[in-house]
Amino acid sequence: VVQLAESGGGLVQPGGSLRLSCAASGFTFRIYIMSWVRQAPGKGLEWLSSINTAGTTSYTDSVKGRFTISRDNAKSTMYLQLNSLKTEDTAMYYCARPKGMLHGSSWSDYDAWGQGTQVTVSS
DSSP: OOEEEEEOOEEEOTTOOEEEEEEEESSOGGGSOEEEEEEOTTSOEEEEEEEOTTOOEEEOTTTTTTEEEEEEGGGTEEEEEEOSOOGGGOEEEEEEEESSOTTOOSGGGEEEEOOOEEEEEOO
């Protein structure tokens, strides 16, 4: 069974940092492109970042320079380092496995995702 489990979220002040983790199991993690997406209350799904099997990364403009995606294939784990956090970054963050479209903003663009980890940025 494919499983993705996010962790590392929390409450942080503006300008702060968090490191999210995504533990994968039930599939050969190293051969899949993986992504981070988020959903804020009352808003749609937003693609944030993807990393391919070679470690090549891509980011949406709003997080470029602030967030860093990485992966450890030996541990079947993906990470998202969140720096310089803003109040508008408040959302539930999910790791997800894309079907094909790499920057998808619909749940139908992904065939697996975790339960999410909440990030709240507030003073």
